[in-house]
Amino acid sequence: MTGLAVGERRSARGASRTRTTPRLSRRGRERLAAGLFLAPDVLGLALFVGLPMVVCIVLGFFQVDGFGGYTFIGLDNYRRMFADPLFLGSLKTTLLYLVVLIPGLFVVSLALALLIRQKFPLVGLFRGAFFAPNVISLVVIGLIWKFMLTDQTGFVVRVLGFFGISSPSWLGSPHLALWMVVAVTIWFAMGYYMLIFLAGLQDIPREYYEVATIDGAGVWQQFRHITWPLLKPTSFFILLTSTVSMLTGGIDLIYVMTSGGPANSTSLIIYYIYEQAFVYGEYGYASAIGAFIVAILLVWSVGLFALTRGGRFNDARD
Amino acid sequence: MPATDTTPAAPTRPARARTTRSGWVRFAVALVLAVAAVFPLLWMLSGSFRTPDDVFSPSLLPAHPTLHNFSYVLTQVAFPRYLLNSLIVAVVVTVVALFFHSMAAYALARLRFPGRDTLFVLIFSTLLITFPVILVPLFLIVHTLGILDSYAGIIIPSIFNAFGIFLLRQFYLSLPKELEEAAIVDGCGYWRVYWKVILPLSRPVFAALAVLFFLANWNAFLWPMVVTTSTDLSLVQVGIAAFQQQHAADWNFSLAASTIAALPTLGLFVIFQRRIVESIKTSGFK
Numbered sequence: 001m002t003g004l005a006v007g008e009r010r011s012a013r014g015a016s017r018t019r020t021t022p023r024l025s026r027r028g029r030e031r032l033a034a035g036l037f038l039a040p041d042v043l044g045l046a047l048f049v050g051l052p053m054v055v056c057i058v059l060g061f062f063q064v065d066g067f068g069g070y071t072f073i074g075l076d077n078y079r080r081m082f083a084d085p086l087f088l089g090s091l092k093t094t095l096l097y098l099v100v101l102i103p104g105l106f107v108v109s110l111a112l113a114l115l116i117r118q119k120f121p122l123v124g125l126f127r128g129a130f131f132a133p134n135v136i137s138l139v140v141i142g143l144i145w146k147f148m149l150t151d152q153t154g155f156v157v158r159v160l161g162f163f164g165i166s167s168p169s170w171l172g173s174p175h176l177a178l179w180m181v182v183a184v185t186i187w188f189a190m191g192y193y194m195l196i197f198l199a200g201l202q203d204i205p206r207e208y209y210e211v212a213t214i215d216g217a218g219v220w221q222q223f224r225h226i227t228w229p230l231l232k233p234t235s236f237f238i239l240l241t242s243t244v245s246m247l248t249g250g251i252d253l254i255y256v257m258t259s260g261g262p263a264n265s266t267s268l269i270i271y272y273i274y275e276q277a278f279v280y281g282e283y284g285y286a287s288a289i290g291a292f293i294v295a296i297l298l299v300w301s302v303g304l305f306a307l308t309r310g311g312r313f314n315d316a317r318d
Numbered sequence: 319m320p321a322t323d324t325t326p327a328a329p330t331r332p333a334r335a336r337t338t339r340s341g342w343v344r345f346a347v348a349l350v351l352a353v354a355a356v357f358p359l360l361w362m363l364s365g366s367f368r369t370p371d372d373v374f375s376p377s378l379l380p381a382h383p384t385l386h387n388f389s390y391v392l393t394q395v396a397f398p399r400y401l402l403n404s405l406i407v408a409v410v411v412t413v414v415a416l417f418f419h420s421m422a423a424y425a426l427a428r429l430r431f432p433g434r435d436t437l438f439v440l441i442f443s444t445l446l447i448t449f450p451v452i453l454v455p456l457f458l459i460v461h462t463l464g465i466l467d468s469y470a471g472i473i474i475p476s477i478f479n480a481f482g483i484f485l486l487r488q489f490y491l492s493l494p495k496e497l498e499e500a501a502i503v504d505g506c507g508y509w510r511v512y513w514k515v516i517l518p519l520s521r522p523v524f525a526a527l528a529v530l531f532f533l534a535n536w537n538a539f540l541w542p543m544v545v546t547t548s549t550d551l552s553l554v555q556v557g558i559a560a561f562q563q564q565h566a567a568d569w570n571f572s573l574a575a576s577t578i579a580a581l582p583t584l585g586l587f588v589i590f591q592r593r594i595v596e597s598i599k600t601s602g603f604k
Binding site: 027029030031033034035037038040041042044045047048049050051052053055056059112115116118120121122123124125126127128129130131132133135136137138139140143144145147148150153154155158159162187191192195196198199202244245248249251252255256270273274277278283286287290293294297298301 | 347348361362419421422450452478508533540544559576587588594595599600
């Protein structure tokens with residue numbers, strides 16, 4: 001790779017030297033260099049991110065059988081979506097999941113960040129402990145909790161039993177499995193969002209708190225009038241990114257912990273797409289649902305930008 | 319601290335006493351929560367040393383600690399192969415991605431060309447397109463390219479990600495302009511400037527990004543599972559999930575396999591904790 005790029009660069013420089021006058025070539029060379037530097041990533045992103053996005057939208061209007069035939073069927077996939085009880089069910093599950101998960105994750109990560117923002121003994125170790133689950137794969141995370149939540153014999157069941165609390169089937173009950181997935185996801189992701197909150201908290205000048213303390217403001221008042229307003233850009237960023245990653249992620253965890261069950265109660269929409277495509281071979285239908293999710297994400301992002309006007313995290317310099 | 323200058327000495331003393339007391343409360347709360355946070359990981363570790371009849375025992379330590387689970391998954395299952403596959407994929411993706419991303423970021427941050435800002439916004443907006451959403455079309459594209467069920471099929475689509483470009487661009491924007499101007503006046507081409515000036519300066523950012531990329535690829539499951547069919551190409555996470563499905567009752571083996579897969583990531587985290595923390599923090603704003 002290195003050799004190829006160097007070669008291109010050299011020959012390009014040679015070419016521009018012979019063709020253009022030295023005065024013009026400075027700017028031309030800069031442009032050419034920029035093009036060559038950008039080429040690998042831009043082509044890669046176009047082919048493996050941009051093109052799939054386009055294909056996803058286009059395929060939504062097709063029926064795909066196995067690998068051979070593509071038949072244009074217009075909006076049939078979309079009509080089918082809204083008549084498909086499993087799709088509607090997973091849409092409802094996903095909404096319920098997000099409505100609990102996103103605020104839950106937000107509050108837990110903010111609380112952890114507030115807890116360890118000040119220096120006290122071993123604070124770095126605690127920060128590491130809260131973040132540690134985040135470096136482990138979701139497959140392993142899912143297995144650990146499946147093991148700990150095993151009916152009758154799992155650690156959680158045993159401990160609750162020790163305190164005289166009899167456990168239901170945590171992952172076997174359609175009413176509970178989704179909340180187990182939510183809890184595990186919060187445990188897994190809290191350290192990451194805690195770090196982003198910590199970065200936001202660091203940007204708040206310490207003098208504000210000192211002045212407030214002198215004025216006799218209590219802990220709650222300081223949070224309400226200093227921390228919360230000044231943390232808004234960070235909160236915006238976290239709401240946006242956590243929703244995107246939670247709406248489209250977590251297949252690994254579901255796959256390992258519940259496989260979408262019991263009774264489809266943990267079949268999140270992204271898992272349903274995976275199932276439709278790779279279990280039933282419904283590539284067209286899966287693409288239509290994918291396009292639908294992208295539309296939701298777009299509405300959510302644009303809506304959040306418009307509502308909060310907090311999206312100023314990219315005023316690029318110069 | 320400015321506060322000590324403005325306030326008389328007497329009132330600060332009770333204030334300081336109060337902060338230390340609340341500091342100890344924080345310490346106690348954090349200690350309990352931190353133990354709870356890492357407990358499931360310790361439980362996995364403990365379970366991986368247990369015998370089959372002991373694996374569900376609620377005692378914290380194994381009754382008869384054994385290494386048999388590890389030797390079983392490392393000899394009776396193709397686990398070493400999975401580990402090797404994951405290592406190859408994660409290292410190749412990390413190295414190539416750092417190289418490509420830093421090239422792109424250098425151009426976006428330091429070179430002038432028409433349409434630069436538009437291109438940056440376009441690249442940045444691909445961050446909204448997350449992997450699982452394009453899973454199906456990406457699979458079909460990779461199928462069309464004829465690289466299903468190959469290392470190339472796992473590796474190539476995993477390289478391209480705007481996050482790295484974005485972080486590196488931020489870093490390159492912060493470098494003083496004089497740095498490469500001197501080199502350019504000396505008659506260096508842009509490639510030489512990149513290679514001799516920019517790359518050496520990138521080392522600290524590279525270290526942080528390399529760890530993040532390595533972790534992401536070592537932990538990847540969905541794409542490697544979808545794109546491969548032959549078990550020779552299974553990555554470690556795919557191998558573990560498949561093993562657990564086939565041997566649902568053998569938790570001692572599954573936990574040993576999980577521990578082997580998790581230890582390198584925890585090790586990297588412990589070694590590079592400060593760098594990882596810093597790069598996640600910078601990704602959060604600006």
